Amino acid sequence: MIHSIIDNHVLNNVCRLIHESTHIVITCHKSPDGDAIGSSLALCHLLNNMGKMANVVIPDSVPRTLHFLPTLRDVTVYTKAELRAKRLVSQAELIICLDFNAITRIDKLGVVIEESPTPRVLIDHHLDPVSHFDEMISFPEASSTCELVYRFMSEAGYGSLIDKLIAECLYVGIMTDTGNFTYSSASPELYEIVANLMTYGIDKEQLYRLAMNTYSADSVRLQGYALHEKMQIFADKGVALLTLTREELQHFNYRKGDTEGLVNKPLAIPEVTISIFMRQDPDFIKVSCRSQGDRPVNDICRQYFNGGGHRNAAGGDFYGTMDQAIDTFFTILEQINPDNNNSTSL
Numbered sequence: 287m288i289h290s291i292i293d294n295h296v297l298n299n300v301c302r303l304i305h306e307s308t309h310i311v312i313t314c315h316k317s318p319d320g321d322a323i324g325s326s327l328a329l330c331h332l333l334n335n336m337g338k339m340a341n342v343v344i345p346d347s348v349p350r351t352l353h354f355l356p357t358l359r360d361v362t363v364y365t366k367a368e369l370r371a372k373r374l375v376s377q378a379e380l381i382i383c384l385d386f387n388a389i390t391r392i393d394k395l396g397v398v399i400e401e402s403p404t405p406r407v408l409i410d411h412h413l414d415p416v417s418h419f420d421e422m423i424s425f426p427e428a429s430s431t432c433e434l435v436y437r438f439m440s441e442a443g444y445g446s447l448i449d450k451l452i453a454e455c456l457y458v459g460i461m462t463d464t465g466n467f468t469y470s471s472a473s474p475e476l477y478e479i480v481a482n483l484m485t486y487g488i489d490k491e492q493l494y495r496l497a498m499n500t501y502s503a504d505s506v507r508l509q510g511y512a513l514h515e516k517m518q519i520f521a522d523k524g525v526a527l528l529t530l531t532r533e534e535l536q537h538f539n540y541r542k543g544d545t546e547g548l549v550n551k552p553l554a555i556p557e558v559t560i561s562i563f564m565r566q567d568p569d570f571i572k573v574s575c576r577s578q579g580d581r582p583v584n585d586i587c588r589q590y591f592n593g594g595g596h597r598n599a600a601g602g603d604f605y606g607t608m609d610q611a612i613d614t615f616f617t618i619l620e621q622i623n624p625d626n627n628n629s630t631s632l
């Protein structure tokens with residue numbers, strides 16, 4: 287049985303805000319992943335099914351690996367269509383923020399939204415949401431924002447408006463944020479939710495292939511190079527480091543999304559319980575961390591990389607050279623105590 291989890295008062299307020307609004311903007315975090323963009327498209331489609339003028343407005347572009355998602359072409363990307371994004375935000379009577387816990391996670395679009403007097407609702411599963419929202423549906427223990435959006439749709443009584451397109455988008459977000467249902471965040475109730483989504487006739491085999499196992503030849507070669515030439519393993523600490531410089535990325539014709547999933551690969555090695563990947567993007571070094579068990583990587587990202595995230599999946603940005611980033615890694619490594627796998631110690 288799928289229990290109701292959303293506070294009645296919050297649920298009623300969010301429903302009231304939706305009913306009182308015609309123009310609604312939905313947004314999600316920068317460098318959107320399957321959960322961020324899947325939840326946004328699903329909710330947007332549901333609101334349009336209700337007769338609303340809903341629009342997804344996002345800070346930057348969606349990686350190629352997710353371009354198969356239905357209705358993606360209707361999304362407004364701030365870095366590509368700033369004026370249109372600003373116009374949609376200024377017209378909106380309600381802004382719904384998905385899959386992030388602080389407005390700073392949406393870059394320049396965050397400034398536009400923060401300056402707007404329009405009510406803001408948050409639906410999210412990250413720890414410690416910053417309270418600049420009028421209503422918050424925040425459950426850090428949830429597997430994904432897509433799980434929460436499904437629960438919201440059902441608990442709000444909008445279930446009859448769910449269709450195959452919505453089910454596909456929600457399924458992709460749940461699948462990608464649970465590592466295809468392998469993480470402990472996948473609860474028994476989540477499988478009931480997925481069972482319900484499957485009744486809409488979604489093709490989960492195809493969605494898995496498209497969302498999680500489709501790479502260009504350049505991307506497969508880049509990942510092979512990274513693992514063969516650039517992976518360092520510090521077995522005594524249970525840590526692996528992967529780094530890719532601008533030149534290395536360019537050599538493999540890097541395009542956004544090409545390193546998706548790479549940070550998980552070292553965790554296949556039994557001795558490795560923390561994997562850190564540093565990729566030199568044009569403006570900063572993007573850091574991605576993954577871990578297994580009770581080894582919190584969000585603390586590392588918060589402390590050293592202006593970031594955050596979940597206990598076992600986190601990220602951040604480093605402003606400096608790759609050598610400086612690697613120096614920081616060694617500072618972190620020194621503090622990692624392999625024998626003390628609890629949340630008070632890195």
Ligand code: 5GP
Pocket residue numbers: 319391412573574575592593594595596599600601602603
């Ligand atoms: P990824 O490594 O796939 O980019 O991100 C994994 C998770 O880490 C995201 O779902 C998000 O929760 C968190 N994350 C990634 N980058 C950042 C960042 O720059 N700031 C914060 N606060 N969290 C991040």
Ligand code: MN
Pocket residue numbers: 321322385411430431463
């Ligand atoms: Mn998520």
